[in-house]
Amino acid sequence: MGLDRRGFVKFVVGGVAGTLFTPVIWKGMDDAAKWSQNWGWIPRLPKGERKAVPALSKLCKSGCAVKVQTVGGAPFAALGNPDNPMSKGGVCPICAGSVQLMYSPARVAGPLKKVGEGKYSPIKWEEAEAMLVEKLTPLKGQDGKIAAISGDETGTANEVLSALLAGLGNASGYCAMPGEMLTATRGVKLMGGAGQPGFDIEGADFVLMIGADALDSWGASVANQKAFAASHPTGEAATARFVYAGPALNNTSGVCDQFVAVPPTATGVFALALANALISVGATCSAPDFADYKALAAKCTPEVFEKATGLKAEVLKDLAGKIKAAKAPLVIPGASFGQGSGALDFVAGASLNVLLGRVGQKGGMTLLPAAPKALSAAADRAEAKDAGSFMAQVATGKAAPAALIVYEANPAYALPQAGDMTKALGNIAFKVAFATYMDETASLADLVLPAPHPYERFDDAMNPYGVAKPTYLAGKPVLAKPVVDAKDPVDVLLAAAGKLGLSLGFETYADVIKAKAKAVGADMDTLTGGAAWTGEPKGGSLSLGAAALAKAPAPKADDKAVALAPLSKLACGTTELACPPADLLTIRDTELKGKDLFVQMNAATAKKLGVAEGNKIKLTGGSGEVKALVHVNEGVAAGTVAMLMGFGHSAWDQYTKGKGDNIFKILTVSDEAGTGMKVWAGSTVTVAKI
Amino acid sequence: MSGHAFKEFKINWGMVIDLDKCTGCGACMTACQVENNIAPMVDASNKMRTLSWMLVFELSNGKPAPEAEVAYLPRPCMQCGHPACVPVCPVVATDKNEEGGIVSQIYPRCIGCRYCMAACPYHARYFNWEDPIFPKGMEKALSPDTSTRPRGVVEKCNFCHTRLMHAKDKARQDGGDPEALAEGAYIPACVEVCPTGAITFGDLKNPEHKVHQLSKSKNAFRLLEKLGLKPQVYYMSNREWVRKLGDNYAAGGKPGAEKKHS
Numbered sequence: 028m029g030l031d032r033r034g035f036v037k038f039v040v041g042g043v044a045g046t047l048f049t050p051v052i053w054k055g056m057d058d059a060a061k062w063s064q065n066w067g068w069i070p071r072l073p074k075g076e077r078k079a080v081p082a083l084s085k086l087c088k089s090g091c092a093v094k095v096q097t098v099g100g101a102p103f104a105a106l107g108n109p110d111n112p113m114s115k116g117g118v119c120p121i122c123a124g125s126v127q128l129m130y131s132p133a134r135v136a137g138p139l140k141k142v143g144e145g146k147y148s149p150i151k152w153e154e155a156e157a158m159l160v161e162k163l164t165p166l167k168g169q170d171g172k173i174a175a176i177s178g179d180e181t182g183t184a185n186e187v188l189s190a191l192l193a194g195l196g197n198a199s200g201y202c203a204m205p206g207e208m209l210t211a212t213r214g215v216k217l218m219g220g221a222g223q224p225g226f227d228i229e230g231a232d233f234v235l236m237i238g239a240d241a242l243d244s245w246g247a248s249v250a251n252q253k254a255f256a257a258s259h260p261t262g263e264a265a266t267a268r269f270v271y272a273g274p275a276l277n278n279t280s281g282v283c284d285q286f287v288a289v290p291p292t293a294t295g296v297f298a299l300a301l302a303n304a305l306i307s308v309g310a311t312c313s314a315p316d317f318a319d320y321k322a323l324a325a326k327c328t329p330e331v332f333e334k335a336t337g338l339k340a341e342v343l344k345d346l347a348g349k350i351k352a353a354k355a356p357l358v359i360p361g362a363s364f365g366q367g368s369g370a371l372d373f374v375a376g377a378s379l380n381v382l383l384g385r386v387g388q389k390g391g392m393t394l395l396p397a398a399p400k401a402l403s404a405a406a407d408r409a410e411a412k413d414a415g416s417f418m419a420q421v422a423t424g425k426a427a428p429a430a431l432i433v434y435e436a437n438p439a440y441a442l443p444q445a446g447d448m449t450k451a452l453g454n455i456a457f458k459v460a461f462a463t464y465m466d467e468t469a470s471l472a473d474l475v476l477p478a479p480h481p482y483e484r485f486d487d488a489m490n491p492y493g494v495a496k497p498t499y500l501a502g503k504p505v506l507a508k509p510v511v512d513a514k515d516p517v518d519v520l521l522a523a524a525g526k527l528g529l530s531l532g533f534e535t536y537a538d539v540i541k542a543k544a545k546a547v548g549a550d551m552d553t554l555t556g557g558a559a560w561t562g563e564p565k566g567g568s569l570s571l572g573a574a575a576l577a578k579a580p581a582p583k584a585d586d587k588a589v590a591l592a593p594l595s596k597l598a599c600g601t602t603e604l605a606c607p608p609a610d611l612l613t614i615r616d617t618e619l620k621g622k623d624l625f626v627q628m629n630a631a632t633a634k635k636l637g638v639a640e641g642n643k644i645k646l647t648g649g650s651g652e653v654k655a656l657v658h659v660n661e662g663v664a665a666g667t668v669a670m671l672m673g674f675g676h677s678a679w680d681q682y683t684k685g686k687g688d689n690i691f692k693i694l695t696v697s698d699e700a701g702t703g704m705k706v707w708a709g710s711t712v713t714v715a716k717i
Numbered sequence: 718m719s720g721h722a723f724k725e726f727k728i729n730w731g732m733v734i735d736l737d738k739c740t741g742c743g744a745c746m747t748a749c750q751v752e753n754n755i756a757p758m759v760d761a762s763n764k765m766r767t768l769s770w771m772l773v774f775e776l777s778n779g780k781p782a783p784e785a786e787v788a789y790l791p792r793p794c795m796q797c798g799h800p801a802c803v804p805v806c807p808v809v810a811t812d813k814n815e816e817g818g819i820v821s822q823i824y825p826r827c828i829g830c831r832y833c834m835a836a837c838p839y840h841a842r843y844f845n846w847e848d849p850i851f852p853k854g855m856e857k858a859l860s861p862d863t864s865t866r867p868r869g870v871v872e873k874c875n876f877c878h879t880r881l882m883h884a885k886d887k888a889r890q891d892g893g894d895p896e897a898l899a900e901g902a903y904i905p906a907c908v909e910v911c912p913t914g915a916i917t918f919g920d921l922k923n924p925e926h927k928v929h930q931l932s933k934s935k936n937a938f939r940l941l942e943k944l945g946l947k948p949q950v951y952y953m954s955n956r957e958w959v960r961k962l963g964d965n966y967a968a969g970g971k972p973g974a975e976k977k978h979s
Contacts, residue, residue: 069848069865070856072754077861098861104751106909117912123747127757130854242740242913252740252912261735261917262931262953276787278740282913288783338783510854598743608757608852609750612769613743620762629782661777661785680852681759 075099081108081557083502084122084481086604087597088180088206088365089247089491091122092557095482095505102126102482102505108557113491113498117249120598124609128480129510131608132680133464135477137512147475152514158474159519160526162457166429167195167527174200174428174455176414178436178603180208181488183543184517186405187531188434191520193404194529200428203411204436204602205366205705207245208492212409213704214360214373215394217575220567222394223409224377226359227495228254230390232267233353235346236279237376238294238368238708239361242269243278244595246361246493255282268349272297273363274592275627275669276662287342288664291363292590292709293335295579298360298375299324300332302382304347312382312571319573320378337665355390356383359493364595364672366602367443368708369699371579374572381571393564395497398489399546401539402531415442415696416705422451433460434516435478439467440676441602443694443707444649461516466605470678478516483509485537487554489547497562499547501540501554578701588711589632591648592669593690599673605683606673617658618671624687626655627669633659635666636714646670648712651692668712723799723947726818728896730876731921731949732908733931734791736959738915739773741789745907745916746771749793752877752906753863756849768843770794770874771907778958788959790952791916793907794841794874795940796820798947802833802842810871816896818949819876827870834871838941839948842873876918877905900926921949938963 030038046052079094084105092111096104105125109116138155139147150158166172173195175188180203189201203209211224228234228241228251239245242252258267259282271280272287280286289297302310303324311317329340350356360376362368377392385391397407418438420426431452442448452458452471460472469475478484487501517536524531533539544551549560598613600606606614618625626646628636638644642657646668655670663669674687694707749755749771761767771793778786796813800820803813810826811833813819834842848868851859859865862879866872884903885895893899900919908918919926931937932951939948942964954960 069867070754070851070859072859072861072864073857074861096860101857103858103860104748104906106748106906114912116909117914118744118748118910119912120742120744120747123744123910124751126858127751127855130852130858132852243742249912252742253914256738256913256915259735259738259913261733261738261914261927262934276785278742278789281787281789282738282740286783286786342783510857596742598747607747608855609747610743611757611761612750612755612767613746613773614762615775616762616764617775621760629785631782661780661782662787663782665782682757 073098073101073103079106080505081555082482082505083486083488083500084125085179085182085486085488086125086128086481087119087121087248088601089249089493090181090488090500091119091249092500092559093118093122093125094557095126097505102129111557112559112561113247113500114249115253117253119249120610120613121600121604121607124607125481127609128607129482131464133605134511135462135465135469135475137477139475141473145470152512155474155476156519156522159459160523162430163195163523163527170197170199171426172429173197173432174202174417174430175432175434176202176204176436176438177411177434178204179434180206181491183401183487183489183539184434184536185408186400186402187517187520187539188432189406190402190404190531191524191529193406194524194531195527198406199412201406201411202414202417204414204438204441206492207361207365209411209413210368210370211373211492213370213702214377215569217370217374217702218377218381218569218572220394220569222396222565223490223492225393225395225495225564226357226493227390227393228357229257229495231355231357232390233350233356234267234359235270235272235350235356236359237272237298237361238291238363239359240273240277240279240363240365240595241359241493242282244597245365247491248597250494268353270346274590274664274667275363275594275660277363277594278596287346288338289336290590290664290667291592292711294368294372294709295375296327296332296335298379299576300327300329300343301347302379303327304343305350305379305382308347308351310351310382312384314381314571316570316573319577320571323573323576350383355385355388357385357391362708364593367694367706369704369706370702371575371699372708374575378571378576381569386569387564387566393495394567395490396565398497401543401546404531413705414438418442418448418451419696419705421454422447428455430457431455431459433458433462433468433472435461435603437466437468437603439471440689441691443691443696444651445689445691446651461519464604465678467676467678476516476519477511477513479509479513482506483513484515485540487540487543489543496564499544499549499554499560501544501551503555575701580700588713589636590667591646591693591710591712592664592667593672593694594669595672599671605676605679608682611682619674619687620656622686624655624670624674625658627658627660627663628667629661629663629665630659632663632666632668633657638714638716643717645715645717646693646712647715648693648710649695653688653690653693654717655688668714724813726816727922728817729921729949730796730817730819730881731919731928731932731951732793733917733928733937733951733953735915735917736788736790736952736954737956738913739789739791740913741773741775742912743773744910744912745791746773748906748910749874752860754849754859754865756851766846768845768872770843770872776959776962786958788954788956791907792839792841793876793950794820795839795946795948795950796876798949799945801836801838801946805832805836807832817881819878819881822871822873822875824864824866824870824872829869829871831871838944838946842871844871845869880905936960941965
């Protein structure tokens with residue numbers, strides 16, 4: 028049978044019609060639409076049994092007791108632990124994104140050896156540990172040759188570090204990164220006392236924070252926030268008043284009943300002028316140096332106050348009246364960025380507690396007894412050298428260590444005059460960094476030893492700064508094995524000690540913590556189950572510190588410079604941790620825009636400096652300069668420029684590297700009169716338009 | 718589509734946010750990102766591209782120093798009683814049709830036209846301009862509760878809807894009534910994480926839940942009440958200037974409102 032033209036046309040038309048009627052083509056299109064929506068490149072969700080495992084996240088300074096949520100054994104979120112008396116179910120913004128930090132691109136994946144400027148080659152742990160021992164062996168017994176800088180304020184790892192250095196004949200090399208704890212302990216000493224001060228926010232009915240950003244970045248911030256929340260029940264009348272006296276409106280002042288804009292250069296004057304106002308409305312105390320104190324405070328007249336702060340003296344009178352009327356007032360001194368203020372600034376603020384008879388009282392300032400040690404050879408925490416002063420000595424050649432152990436610290440970034448610090452680190456022949464992340468210091472080290480993330484290790488926290496009662500927390504790993512080739516730094520140090528012929532009595536950090544818990548009188552299992560141990564503060568009285576305060580220099584007037592107020596916000600990270608990826612969203616576009624950081628000042632200051640909103644300016648101070656855009660913010664104190672800390676990283680990852688500038692570069696270090704401490708909280712800068 | 722008429726539900730899941738307790742710390746935003754698998758963005762300062770189901774705004778009283786004051790305002794999806802986004806969706810990718818009154822967002826249905834974003838006066842909706850990119854390994858820490866979304870779809874807060882499902886499952890397993898959850902049995906991640914307890918969550922219609930009373934207190938208000946969208950999120954503040962900002966100085970409305978717009 029042949030196919031003629033007509034037959035062919037019929038066949039084609041029939042075929043087309045048939046195709047249109049068949050569901051195949053439509054089904055095909057439907058399937059194509061659906062399957063192309065299957066987004067093979069989109070990550071799939073994990074499946075498995077869900078659990079909540081108690082853990083201690085020490086990514087923030089004070090440590091958050093959390094419950095890590097796991098699915099099929101893999102952690103995915105950190106939520107609060109309502110059973111923990113410290114955090115009571117709250118979580119800080121850093122620890123809320125803590126699980127994601129396990130997979131940060133900045134994590135050190137395995138031991139690294141420096142093979143050239145900025146070049147590293149991965150090595151095996153055996154080689155790394157052998158290198159550590161080899162470098163330390165010739166320095167054994169030569170005091171001043173080995174130093175260690177710790178950025179951990181609360182862990183018993185510090186005892187291991189300190190005991191190791193002592194055992195190697197280098198006891199003087201133990202240094203701690205600057206923070207409120209160091210300053211406050213020295214301040215207490217100047218007031219005739221001893222120990223770490225505590226602040227019972229929970230029991231107070233009037234809380235005056237001088238500089239201390241207690242509801243965000245100062246002290247045990249979640250515990251502080253919980254105490255604030257308890258006194259401000261939603262829908263009911265508040266049972267306590269909170270006042271913030273500091274350089275700029277911040278997260279703390281956002282919820283305070285009152286904000287008093289005090290430039291960072293006038294903190295001491297503010298405290299003493301307030302003392303003067305309180306004494307004039309009848310405040311008195313039995314401290315032996317009351318007469319001297321009164322005379323000192325009398326020098327801070329309302330006129331002096333007005334000149335130093337740019338505020339009206341009525342503010343002071345009003346505040347004194349409110350404090351006098353309160354039953355349980357509490358004053359918390361501190362720096363707006365948690366470091367750099369002098370012991371005298373602490374004494375000036377803390378003396379108000381003595382004046383008001385609030386030391387050792389409920390809702391007052393307490394003194395914590397020295398915590399029992401796990402390692403008897405370790406020095407007390409308060410005896411640690413300040414890393415800033417130590418590095419300054421290294422810079423000038425007064426100290427010449429040949430080896431430096433850096434534990435959870437980032438001195439190359441987070442010490443004032445950061446540029447000088449980086450250079451000073453170059454003077455040390457061998458630097459080993461125990462680091463979870465490739466930070467600025469690890470990027471300069473000769474040997475980088477990866478430390479586990481908090482959910483991969485044992486760790487503990489003794490007396491986080493600010494707690495009113497002795498407090499001890501401990502955590503154990505959530506994951507059996509770290510997600511990278513990390514080893515616990517303390518385990519590594521203990522093994523190295525053994526090879527150096529030194530027995531510290533322990534083989535692992537877990538054993539050390541067990542011993543610490545026992546010494547404290549706590550049960551390790553209960554602690555790692557998410558509970559906290561608390562003790563009682565010790566008694567004792569304090570003087571007003573008049574002798575020390577008498578040495579405080581009068582504030583210098585400098586018309587060309589403006590006061591620099593670094594602002595710290597937990598969500599932007601800490602001195603040890605760059606802003607976590609999950610926290611980037613919280614940064615406002617008036618704080619950071621693209622790669623430009625903003626500098627904030629009120630309209631009057633902007634006018635005085637001849638700058639306007641959006642102008643690019645250069646701030647010069649210390650040994651460096653910082654570029655930033657102007658943002659006019661009426662919440663900044665007179666004659667002050669405020670800037671957020673935590674930016675300008677040259678290491679880390681794509682989320683933080685090269686964003687903004689590092690304010691530590693323009694902080695000026697000076698010696699505090701009478702105490703010899705290095706201070707940088709009252710730094711000034713000059714501003715130029717570019 | 719559920720129609721444009723106001724739909725009554727027996728349960729109205731809602732929040733009362735005490736603005737006098739919000740420090741603006743950002744823990745709620747972070748917890749929200751983690752719970753809802755929002756990928757971190759390299760440049761999160763480009764607010765035209767970010768996805769913030771929960772966003773904390775900074776409010777200012779506008780006064781010069783030293784009288785300046787700030788307040789922080791967390792803004793989830795308002796889960797409006799009469800949502801502006803629902804009737805404009807051409808493909809019913811968003812609906813208010815489930816007991817509890819949570820406005821849904823169904824990603825596979827969304828065609829990315831963004832009418833809903835234009836309609837929402839609270840800017841609570843976000844468009845995925847890019848595929849979610851988690852740095853290598855971070856996808857192992859994805860939450861099992863929220864599917865990841867591709868580029869081209871709109872997303873928004875859903876009061877952590879999977880948590881509601883889990884709470885109902887648990888009630889069923891325990892022999893309880895899934896439609897009568899006790900206070901606290903279901904709370905979104907932001908509420909759970911908040912260190913100052915600024916957000917109270919519950920059924921606005923249930924007198925046994927705190928939010929019921931709180932939403933009626935004299936200092937409670939809703940955002941842009943004048944639009945009549947009946948949000949299920951309430952705010953409260955003792956500060957008059959904060960309350961005034963809340964309704965954008967509309968006439969009538971809540972205490973403190975003053976007439977500005979004619």
